[in-house]
Amino acid sequence: MVPQVRISDVAIWFNHIESPELQARLRKLRDGEYINLEADGVVGRWIRMNTGKDGRPTEAIRPDGSMKDVWRQWYKTRRGEKIQLREARLADDYLKNIAPLFPEWESDEDEEAFRDL
Template sequence: MQHVRLTDQVIWFKHIEGKTLLVRLKALQAEEEIHLEIGGVVGRWKRMRSGVDGRPTDGLKPSGAMRDIWSAWYGSKRGDRLTVREVPDENPREPTITSLFPEWASAEDEAAFRDL
């Protein structure tokens, strides 16, 4: 089970307990969104923009309706340790050829048809 400690208006990576999720979050690009279930509530989170010096900011800010929920929790649950997990996007925006034809997802097919 992975956890996050509610210590601020954003989630800082250093407050996430769980290596698997932390690796995934660090791989996000600036402003890229991810769906997380925190304390039983699913919401959108956005990787924070890089600093003015170009270094990545190791944090997530709540997005959409999650802003209000997180803000309310910050007032009432500050310091609490909450469960956290990634929720896969169930509705991809565009189907890929391999999602339509999984039998074509081989290294041989990729090499043969990569330039088409």
């Protein structure tokens, strides 16, 4: 079953997400770290909110970039609705995350051999 969340705030609070797995994934994010999520069919970037001044973590994510406009509109017009929410893996994110595992991809020899491909 795809996790759901109710549109109830300008941010998404972890405990409002109906998936312990997705909640756990979001809690692993560091302050300011981003994640791409598909919310009701729209893929957008979300950022982990910073720890509060009192030292307690803010267990929420806020929309970033163009997702800000989408979420703001939904909050005005769809507040209270439940929507599907899941992590979306973009090719750029995938390559960025696995590149450190293959340092040989960054060698001069590799560049020479594959530059015309």
